[in-house]
Amino acid sequence: MHRGKGMKFVGDSRVLAPEARTMKNIPKDYSEYPGKTEAFWPNFLLKEWLVGAVFLVGFLCLTVAHPSPLERIADPSDTGYTPMPDWYFLFLYQLLKYEFAAGPYTVVGAMVIPGIAFGALLLAPFIDRGPERRPSKRPLATGFMLLAIAAITFLTWQGVDAHDWEAAKEYGKITADVEIDKASDGYKIAGEQTCLTCHGENLQGSAAAPSLIGLDLTVDEISKIATDGQNKMPAGIFKGTDEELQKLSEFITGLAEE
Numbered sequence: 001m002h003r004g005k006g007m008k009f010v011g012d013s014r015v016l017a018p019e020a021r022t023m024k025n026i027p028k029d030y031s032e033y034p035g036k037t038e039a040f041w042p043n044f045l046l047k048e049w050l051v052g053a054v055f056l057v058g059f060l061c062l063t064v065a066h067p068s069p070l071e072r073i074a075d076p077s078d079t080g081y082t083p084m085p086d087w088y089f090l091f092l093y094q095l096l097k098y099e100f101a102a103g104p105y106t107v108v109g110a111m112v113i114p115g116i117a118f119g120a121l122l123l124a125p126f127i128d129r130g131p132e133r134r135p136s137k138r139p140l141a142t143g144f145m146l147l148a149i150a151a152i153t154f155l156t157w158q159g160v161d162a163h164d165w166e167a168a169k170e171y172g173k174i175t176a177d178v179e180i181d182k183a184s185d186g187y188k189i190a191g192e193q194t195c196l197t198c199h200g201e202n203l204q205g206s207a208a209a210p211s212l213i214g215l216d217l218t219v220d221e222i223s224k225i226a227t228d229g230q231n232k233m234p235a236g237i238f239k240g241t242d243e244e245l246q247k248l249s250e251f252i253t254g255l256a257e258e
């Protein structure tokens with residue numbers, strides 16, 4: 001069939017009539033490839049839509065089967081928690097930890113370096129205009145791409161490696177709400193004996209110490225830990241009387257998740 005199906009374009013000076021075409025790189029009409037083409041509407045679009053629908057339903061099933069892992073409610077006044085970006089932003093986040101890109105130079109890490117990198121990517125089609133398509137024939141473009149991949153991989157790895165995942169997990173844990181009787185003697189003693197500074201205002205745990213709620217410990221065991229310490233908890237924190245120690249330990253054993 002004739003190119004353009006013999007159609008003449010009138011009224012638009014930018015579109016040349018077929019016989020006036022001199023440029024060689026204008027694609028041929030699809031009717032010149034019999035048997036190898038299909039109509040965009042509805043054949044092609046229907047196929048695309050079907051594939052899209054299969055993926056969409058797949059993703060929906062995945063999100064239902066694996067809900068996103070939540071941590072406890074964000075508290076802006078809390079400085080002990082280190083928020084982490086998702087993995088695909090980790091390299092940018094890691095960049096901000098280096099001396100040349102942090103503190104007074106944050107602008108370098110946040111704007112200048114990423115700006116140059118992404119700006120270069122944006123301008124690549126205009127800068128790299130050679131006719132060669134083979135990666136081995138384009139050493140500069142290929143080199144910079146490999147460099148970028150290496151940098152992103154390295155920074156991501158460093159970001160993962162430098163993060164204290166255990167502490168973050170402990171800290172971000174969703175703890176059940178507990179009704180703490182802040183007027184009780186036990187709570188007052190916990191405050192006086194500085195237990196709250198590490199174990200949290202509601203003894204719910206913090207980055208420094210685990211939760212004391214719903215422990216599987218006896219009164220005596222808790223008393224012993226309070227005076228002798230345990231692993232990372234130093235000894236000699238409790239400095240009150242035996243009677244206070246008893247009250248404090250009983251108070252802690254009474255803390256149960258609601």
Ligand code: HEC
Nearest residue numbers: 193194195198208209210222225226230231232233237238
């Ligand atoms: C300097 C911070 C700090 C202070 C203050 C502190 N703790 Fe601890 N506490 C910790 C740490 C850290 C641990 C975890 C120890 C470990 O790794 O086993 C812990 C663990 C505990 C445990 C055991 C928890 C478990 O899951 O087995 C108890 C009970 C406890 N503390 C009670 C107290 C009491 C009572 C006080 C107040 C007298 C107190 N702590 C004050 C840091 C502290």
